[in-house]
Amino acid sequence: MKDLLVYDGSFPGLLTAIFDVYERKLADVSIVREHLYHPDLYATVRTITRDTHKATRVWQGLQKKLATEIIDHFYKSFLSEAHNVEDTLLAFTRYVLGAPPGAERNFAHPAVLEVMQLSKKVHREKHRMEAFVRFQQAADGLYTATIEPDFNVLPLITGHFKDRYADQSWLIYDDKRSYGILYNEKDGQVMEVTAGVTHSATPGEDPDMASIVVHDHEAAYQTLWKTYFQTTSIDVRKNKKLHLRHVPTRYWRYLTEKAMAGP
Amino acid sequence: MWERIQEKLKILADAAKYDVSCSSSGSKRVNTDKGIGNTTESGICHSYTEDGRCVSLLKILLTNYCLYDCAYCVSRRSNDIQRAGFTVNEVVALTLNFYRRNYIEGLFLSSGIFKNPDYTMERLVRVAKTLRTLHRFNGYIHLKTIPGCSEELILEAATYADRLSVNIELPSEQSLRHLAPEKSKDSIIKPMSFLHHRITALADERKVIRHTPTFAPAGQSTQMVVGATPENDLQVMTIADSLYKKFGLRRVYYSGYVPVLADHRLPAPGTPVPMIRENRLYQTDWLLRFYKFSLHEVLNAQNPQLDLDIDPKLSWAFRNLDQFPVDINKADYEMILRVPGIGISSALKIIEARRFKTLNLADLRTLGVAFNRAKHFVYTSDNRPREVVAAVLRQQILQQSKYHTTLTPQMQLFT
Structure with a gap:
């Protein structure tokens, strides 16, 4: 059965959820914000409690692997609050941590492309504000x-x-x-x-x-x-x-x- | 009190608006010791007017009283209009209060010439000095250099301002003599050249001594009115090109003449503003500064006028069809940049992307190339364009253009 991780909507909360995905070796999994969560009979639902220690470990892992500029795209796309952005960021994390260096610029990968596109939109809005x-x-x-x-x-x-x-x-x-x-x-x-x-x-x-x-x-x-x-x-x-x-x-x-x- | 200020603002903003520059870029002033303001390298447009131009700076004249009688200028002596003048403190208060509300990036201050050039310039400098020293203002300041003012004042202005500009006004000396009898080419070129030498000298010093004072960090710009006098595009761009090369100007602005005055020496009021021509001149300017074209490739004795229907890059391509199609997987950056429909950012992406794979037509599309245009000029394994017949393709492109109706005035007869 599919796993559904419900988190509080904060950035450390999401990173904690990603940590749990790795720790529990979850394969078929989806991450959703608390206020967007609808009870799902066909999924094992787990509530994620934000954990600074776990969040920091994921964040450092990403920082070790990625250029500052890409880390920036990651955070900005999170701020887009786009539907399913959590799953995109999870897919992105899985892809770049598993692939050889430079993979984060492979725009042919759907998660990479999505992260870049979301980040660009958010950046434009930042400049507008x-x-x-x-x-x-x-x-x-x-x-x-x-x-x-x-x-x-x-x-x-x-x-x-x-x-x-x-x-x-x-x-x-x-x-x-x-x-x-x-x-x-x-x-x-x-x-x-x-x-x-x-x-x-x-x-x-x-x-x-x-x-x-x-x-x-x-x-x-x-x-x-x-x-x-x-x-x-x-x-x-x-x-x-x-x-x-x-x-x-x-x-x-x-x-x-x-x-x-x-x- | 507020009504009077509002009245003056109306008059002095109206008189300043034909100076098209509103850029707040090119400077990296930081906010020191908790003062107010800073500048960002690329500038910020806080709003846009209904004519679609960026509003970045409070752009006003200190006064529109003027001793001179330049035919193209609304503020000329012989024009019967309302006159007004701000005090130094009024400009300072307006700038700070607009800035604190995040309306603007800073101030662009110009002025009519009253009493004499030095007296006028001295007032402009005083505004900048008050903002910088008394109010610790680190926002953007653009000052006009008043032709004929002393070098000491120019030096002082440059220590407070981010950018200085003196307008070249018209594209030839004859026109200047004809329309602006009190100004001379010399009085315009001299301050420009003087500043350029100081800026380069300081830049050299900076390599050795770390703490040289800030000195017009955003450099110089200028403006030319086009369409008021008979010069052709080659003449206009020759001047611009030499200003970039000789005086290291950051920007040359081209301002399509807006006929506001009846004068037998000028196009009659009601004559349309040459906006398309203005646009083509800017495109040419970009080709020279960013696309590595040299002037004689775009404009020359055989082609002294830009084509209004199509952009100058496409015009150049049509005249040089022997250089196409370009092999997108092999050609160097300079040549890819010359393909119609490919801009700087797509050219850079192409260079990056082709290291990983051989690019085909679909790849070009995803990279953001203006595909319908570029496809006639590039060669990929799945695209071998037939030999381009300039006249046919030109017709085809004109048909597809979204500016179709605005570009061909004849069409309007039928709509």
């Missing part, structure tokens, strides 16, 4: 932004924003996945926050993003930005199709210059 995050300044000085990226890119953009906005406290909140990253300029640390503790700068207050009081200047700067954005376009060169290709409508909601503008 570095561009499309729009901060609003709150009355207490915190800069806040809400995003709804196609993929779970917060872990990938943390470094970029931390390096760039080192002297201002900021919060980027992923509304789709209900968690955010909060940077505190005083200690220079980034921490993960979930709904309920989002606005830690003012403890005890309603943590709802919508309830944050904006700074006196905020509306004025948003207006100035919209003015600039509209003025800088050259009307006789208007090219709506190109515009939409670069700024797809699904991102407009949180873009200061596009919000509330009709398509």
Whole structure:
């Protein structure tokens, strides 16, 4: 009977599951996220408990075998949250650990190709978010932004924003996945926050993003930005199709210059 | 107060928008000591205007008051328009507040020339200096060099700015004299050449002394207006080519003239912007910089004008059919790069992939080659293209082109 490993959806959780596949020498096996799991009568279901020690061993094994760039693709494709991405990553791991060096560049192998393609999509979304995050300044000085990226890119953009906005406290909140990253300029640390503790700068207050009081200047700067954005376009060169290709409508909601503008 | 700023922003952004550069690339400034900002090597486009151009920098003029009367410029002295000017602090505040909200990568500051070139340049430098020193701003700064300003000011500008540019404006000296009587070729070339020498000298020093000061790390760029004057593409590209070679420019921008002013020396308002020509010039620019073509292969005395219907690489291939078909499994990188339908990244992939196996047509497809075009020019075991008849293939490609209707103006008569 087929084995079904159910894990908590975290990256170390997945690595733990892969460890168990090897340890138990499971052949016909599938790995699924907890919240996507449907009871399956025809499978032996095991619940995987995240184990840092096991996860580290798998991760080090991969790092020993693969170039940093490929390790990066592995992690990025995990963040795609694609259906069955766990099975793809398991297949990828099995293939590269069993094959001679260089196999990770064999694009003819379906798992290798899939990992590369997913990673590319996630990378594109990461780059988009570095561009499309729009901060609003709150009355207490915190800069806040809400995003709804196609993929779970917060872990990938943390470094970029931390390096760039080192002297201002900021919060980027992923509304789709209900968690955010909060940077505190005083200690220079980034921490993960979930709904309920989002606005830690003012403890005890309603943590709802919508309830944050904006700074006196905020509306004025948003207006100035919209003015600039509209003025800088050259009307006789208007090219709506190109515009939409670069700024797809699904991102407009949180873009200061596009919000509330009709398509 | 905000209304006044908004009004000025409208005027001074509008006057700056015909400068097409908005690039924030080429610099690797890091954020030091918890200041604000950094730059990324490849730049970031934070938004795109409705005309599809990247918005990366806050691109404004310090003022549109101008002593000069350049015919092609909206801000020329004799044009009856609203005038405005920002103070140094207003520009600094706008830049920082836009930057902190992640709207922009930095500032692109230019200006009309008021009082005299030095006075103007001094103000531009002061904006950059205030941002860098007082606010510890490490974002991108692009400053215009005002033709005719002193060398001391250029040197100072380069210590604060990532990129400097002085626009060549028009593709010939006669046109410049005709349309921009107060500017001279000399006043444009001199600062360019001066900066180039300093940049190369510092680069040499850097090999020996590790801590040489930052000096315009993203180099210089320039812009040429095309379509306002009668120069042909060969003349335009000859200038660009020599600017790249002589002064190590990072970019030459080609700006299709947007007729905004009635002037007997210029195309009448309402004349279409030469966008296709502009596009072909950029393609040629790319062939020179990235595809290892030399100028005389693409443009020469027999072919002084680029073909508007097809891209310059395909044009070149049609004129040199004796070099095709190319054996994809044997040809060197340079030749593969010359195949119409194969770009840099597919050429590199082909070189990688053919080490593992002999490539066939299907492989080319998966590698991402523009297959329908390339198939006429490549040789594989399963593809032996018949002898290409340029005229026939040209017709065929034009029929398939998705730009078909926009490319052939005659067609519009029937639609």
